[in-house]
Amino acid sequence: MHIVITGGAGFLGQRLATRLLARGELRGEAIQRLTLVDQVEPPCPPSDTVDVAGRALDITEPGALDTVLDARPQVVYHLAAVVSSAAEADLDLGMEVNFDATRALLEGCRGRGLANTRLIMASSVAAYGGELPAVLDDMTALQPQNSYGTQKAMCELLINDYSRRGLVDGCVLRLPTIIVRPGRPNAAASSFASSILREPLNGEEAICPVATSLQLFVMSPAKVIEALIHGAEVPGEALAPFRAFMLPGITVSVAEMLDTLRQVAGDEALARVRHEPDPRIEAIVASWPARFETRRAEALGFAGDRSLHDIVMAFIEERSR
Structure with a gap:
């Protein structure tokens, strides 16, 4: 099993990598390779049994992920993103990282015939907005009111369509606001x-x-990591017809x-x-x-x-x- 994590130097990427190495397996297979990708070389958690590599790559550059995808990973966690306030302040940067790089990743999978690769993208509650019912569900129309939410919503639609066509095996997890994050404040509005x-x-x-x-x-970091791992193991047929849903916060x-x-x-x-x-x-x-009704996520085994x-x-x- 070869796993790739974009945004591998970030808070979630580092925690996910550490947890995966502690598990040692995913989808019933032993993890043999773990590749962390970020704009700076990600720290690599130690492992005696897994080949862990950190790659400093600008995923907005054409072909940046070619070498990574040429290794035909079975699971790709797409966590790299420009966060909410930063995406609102700089439209071009948000589009390049949040949307264009996601499309390039999908095209990279398509061009290599990675139809069975599970691509898990972290989306956001920011994909919703406008005049909304008191309680939302997964089929509530997406009407984002900021650029970050718009970029995430566009990616959700792309991943669903590429999955419908059998070009990749996508799963989009809309993350609640994560608290309590360690470290220092970042550029996210939340x-x-x-x-x-x-x-x-x-x-x-x-x-x-x-x-x-x-x-x-809201949702805790530990439950988000559990959800990301579980997202790799849910059968693809159970995710259809629309592969994006809200986690139970x-x-x-x-x-x-x-x-x-x-x-x-x-x-x-x-x-x-x-x-x-x-x-x-x-x-x-x-x-x-x-406020969300999250019965679909709970039925698929996700827990809050x-x-x-x-x-x-x-x-x-x-x-x-």
Whole structure:
């Protein structure tokens, strides 16, 4: 089994690689090769049994993935992306990375006859928007209200069509907002959702740029990694007729997030959160829906978190290791 991860130097790519190596197998086969691709050479988790390689590649360059695809991987995790705020600020960059590179990846698979290669793309709740029902499902029309969501929605349609034609075996997982991410804030509009928990728990100040009434659909890093792995193992016929669906997150308000922070770390931690409204960020995040019916994902074996409290406690436990 040969697995490729684009965005392999990123938060999800590194966690996914480590988890795959710990498992040692995928789809009932032993993992023999793992190739991590990113714009900088990705760190390679150690392994005594798997050939792990990191490749520094600009996937927007023509033919950038040729050598990787020539090795005929059985599974490709397509995690590389320009995140929400950055894609909104720079349309050309977002299109090149989020859409053009995805199309090039699909064409690379098509040109090599990789019809049985499972291509798993991380999409986003940002693919939805506009006037929406109170609770969405997987067949709610996609009406993204920002460039990032639009680029992801276009990729979803392409992957579904290439799969329908038998050119690749695609699976698109729409990820909820991931909390609590370790590390530092990034350019994602939703970055504050981790910051207002992570920084106060680390004894640092954080800025909340949105109203506390704003709701988010969230999922823990551990459950996202489980979902990515499970996405490789669901039979292709079970994914048809449309191969994109929302993962089972939970709906929480910013107020509930701050209350959970107070419950687990006290008033002192809560006092480290400063409220500084940012209309640009709120406009992006408020366009994302927060309530989903996810029976399809659950029927396929995908599982979510039990509660926000569990998510926060998992971060605290991991931080202490």
